[in-house]
Amino acid sequence: MTRINMENLKDRYRDWVLFKRVLTYLKPYGQWVALAILLLLGVSLLNLVGPYFTKIVIDDHIKSSDLEGLDVIAGLYLAALTTSFLFQFLQNYLMQYIGQKVMFDLRSKVFAHLHKMSFSYFDKNPIGKMITRVVNDVEVLNEMLTSGLILVFSDLFTLTGIFAVMLYLDWRLTLVVCIVFPILAWVTRIYRLKARDALRKNRAHVTELNSYLEENLSGMDTVQCFNQEKNNLDKFTQINQDRLNEDLRTVTYNAVYMPSIDLFNSLAVGMVIWYGGGRFVQDEIQLGILVAFIQYLQKFFEPVRDLAEKFNIIQTAMASSERIFELLDTPEQLPDSVPNSDDFKIRGAIEFKNVWFAYSDENYVLEDINFSLSEGESLAIVGATGSGKSTLVNALCRFYDIQKGD
Structure with missing residues (x-):
């Protein structure tokens, strides 16, 4: 047994093409996906009301000691939390249901396609x-379907909503914090490119690890017969080490990027406190607006962090979908078969004329084979090990197609 070659990691499929193909499996459940998206948008909107309620409480009710107004705001906030919980429950259930159905459909399609491949493919x-x-x-x-793709839309909607509310509260404070956004976007782009490469290679190493493990376990009698335990262990250790290296690369990128988001968050909050605090001292801004703005700013970086985590999920899924669609795009190679019937009987003569066959393009196992058998006639196939007896029978049954001859 030899170590299998690393799979081609080039972008034979662009991500947008993969997304488009994955989405086709959601079409049978389109109405449920639409409902899940609506529920997500509802959750995102409800999550925006908390800081604004804080602003109302501080500026309108605490100053005037309006306890009745505080009770109303508290009741509204509790209602928003309860509704958000119900929406999240329904959305999570719907996406888990859809994900399981899509998995069922896709596994069935891949399994059926494998049954149409010839022996040479395996x-x-x-x-x-x-x-x-x-x-x-x-x-x-x-x-990706249950906790990645759909939730990305929720995070993007939340970011848009928070930015709009911050502009509404105070556009000057919003312009101040916008200073950190270009730097954050640049860091995010670098992280995305580095993490994408590491995640793709990691999926290839997972496949290689599984394949080598299956080869060794299924051929353990051969391994032990030829005393190859140590050699195979060394090869397995190398494959395992390669995967570990890619895992550590991903861990390193995450360890750098996630604290970077917290750093930008702290810088933005510090700038708001510095600039907004000065304006509050000069009575140019209300305290409730300043507090609510800081809360919105902290909420703004939560989807940014979530998007980074979901990016890893999506990129891993893109690598997996690329391999799935590569398999599904492999042309079917099963020879034409006779109709399935309980009364079917083999009749007629068998004849090989100048038959040549090779498992690869160069090394022929069968060379210029000629024989004919009449109906009812028998033929004994004898020969040394490796002379092509099994290959001849496989060619006769059309498990493999010959290169030359009739």
């Missing part, structure tokens, strides 16, 4: 690789 592709496609890669797609 000779060239390890079984562990196929198992990874049907089980692991489809599961990664489910994670």
Whole structure:
């Protein structure tokens, strides 16, 4: 057994093409997806009311000792929290339901496609690789659908809503904090490119690890017969080390980027306190607006952090979907079959004329084979090990297609 080659990591499929194909599997459940998106938008809107209620309480009710007004705001806030909880429950249930249905459909399609591939396909592709496609890669797609793709729209909507409210509260404070946004966007772009490469390579190493493990376990008798335990352990250790290195790369990028978001958040809050505090001292801004603005600013960076985490989920899913669609795009190679019937009987003569066959393009196993059998006639196929007896039978059954001859 030899170590399998690393899979091609080039972008044969652009991310937007992959997104488009993944979304086609959501079409049968389009009405449920639309409802889930509406619920998400409702949750995002309800999450924006808290800081604004704080502004109203400080500026309108605490100053005037209006306890009745405080009771009203508290009741409204409790109602908003309760409604948000119900919306989140329904949205989570819907997306989990949709994700499970899509997984069922996709696994069935991949499994059915594998049944239409010839023996030669499985000779060239390890079984562990196929198992990874049907089980692991489809599961990664489910994670994207349930906790990645749809929630990205919620985070983007939340960011837009918070920015709009901050502009409404005080456009001068908003312009001050906008200073950090270009730097944050630049850092985010660098992180996205680095993390994408690491995550793609990580998925390839997962496939390689599964394939090599399956090869060794299924061929353990051969491994032990030829005393290859140490050699195979060394190869497995190298594959495992390669995956560890990519995991550590991803961990390093996250360890740098996540604190960077907190740093930009702290810088933005500090700038608001410095500039807004000066304006408050000069009676140019109300205290409630300043407090609410800081709360909105802190909320603004929460979706930014969430988007970074969801980016990892989406990029991992894109790598998995690329491998799934690569398999589904492989042309079917199953030979034409006879109709399925309980009364079917083999009749007629068999004849090989100048038949040549090779598992690869160069090394022929069968060379210029000629024989004919009449109906009812028998033929014994004998020969040394490796002479092509099994290959001849496989060609006769059309498990493989010959290169030359009739």
